[in-house]
Amino acid sequence: MQWIERLNEALLYIEDNLEGTISYEKAGRLANCSTYHFQRMFSYVAGFPLGEYIRRRRLTKAALALQQGQKVLDVALLYGYDSPTSFTRAFQALHGLAPSQAKKEGTPLKAFPKISFSLTIKGEQEMEYRIERKEAFRVVGATLKLEKDMEQNMREVPKFWAKKAQDGTIARLCSYLKPGQGLLGLCTNSDEKEYWVYTIGVAMEEGTPEGLEIQMVDAALWAVFPGRGPMPQTIQEVERRIITDWLPSSGYEFGTGVDMEVYLDNDPNNQSFEVWMPIKKS
Structure with missing residues (x-):
């Protein structure tokens, strides 16, 4: 239950800073996890990315400010837009009309309310897992630098896999696999660096x-969750259930370390895989 309370503290910080700068690093600290895990946790619990939530909340408040008579340019700058053009584009995408039209009395607008989380444990479906402490090991592979933005990375990482499949890198990496090994997808997500690194590789x-x-x-303690099914929806569902179903009542929380996906065969329609999540005792 504690991690839900901390997550709500982070959301309160975001709400209080919609008219200023929002630091994902600070939000993560309030939630007692890394920037990476905070964004990931939010997206799986809420069902949409953190960046999208912040955009919708800002544009909701922007509509109220316009109806109260504030100028379009002032409102655009207040809610983080560099120009009226970018503000108008975003405003129209949410509300379906231009900011200038929102000033008129009786104009229909959309409101996206602030959210808070509560815990409901259903236990409808069992989850197989194991806790494993693994010593440090060495990986070789192809790497991609990532911005600290989960929403953007959800687009970039699949492109990276496609590119490395097309240029033969993945086939070459698979040729180095020993019996019992799997192809690795690693996300190194330390807040100490200015960027994250995603690696497709082999031990x-x-x-x-x-x-x-x-x-x-580095050596770490992991919770390991096996799965099988069509990709990517099956692994995404396992990752969602780790956060919404397993983590709240597990006695663990996110640890520091590398998040890993281990792909154990090459059938994308019925892929065998494991999700390795770094953990520590709550």
Whole structure:
């Protein structure tokens, strides 16, 4: 229950700063997790990305300000838009009309209310998992630098997989796999760096094939969740249920470390996989 309360503290911080700068790092600290895990947790619990929620709340408040007689330019700047053009585009996308029209009495507008979370544990479907402590290991693979924006990364990472499949990198990585190993998708998401790194790779004790990079994964405690089914919807559903069903009553919370996806075969229509989430005792 504690993590829900902390998540709501972070949401209150966001609500109080809609007219200013919102720091995802500070929101994550309030929720007692990394920026990466805060955005991920929010999107799975709320059902939409954090950035989208902030946009909708700002544009809801912007509509109220316009109806109270404030100028379009002033409202645009107040809610974080650099120009009237970008503000008008975003406003029309949500409300279906231009900001100038919102000033007229009787104009229909859309309101997106602020949200808060409460905990309901249904227990309708069991989840198989194991807790595993793994020593540090070495990975070689192809890497992609990511902005600290989960919404953007949900678009960039699939493109990266497609690109590496097309240029033969994934097939080459699979050729290095030993029995029992799987192809890895790693997200290194430390708040100490200015960017995150996503790696498609394989565990390899020594040697670095040409064109690939080395990444060391620190020792950590993980909760490991197996799954099988069509991709990507099956793994996304497992990740959602980890946060909404398993985590609240587990006695654990997000730990520091690398988030891992382990792909155990090459059938995208019935993929066998494991989700490895770094954890620590609550």
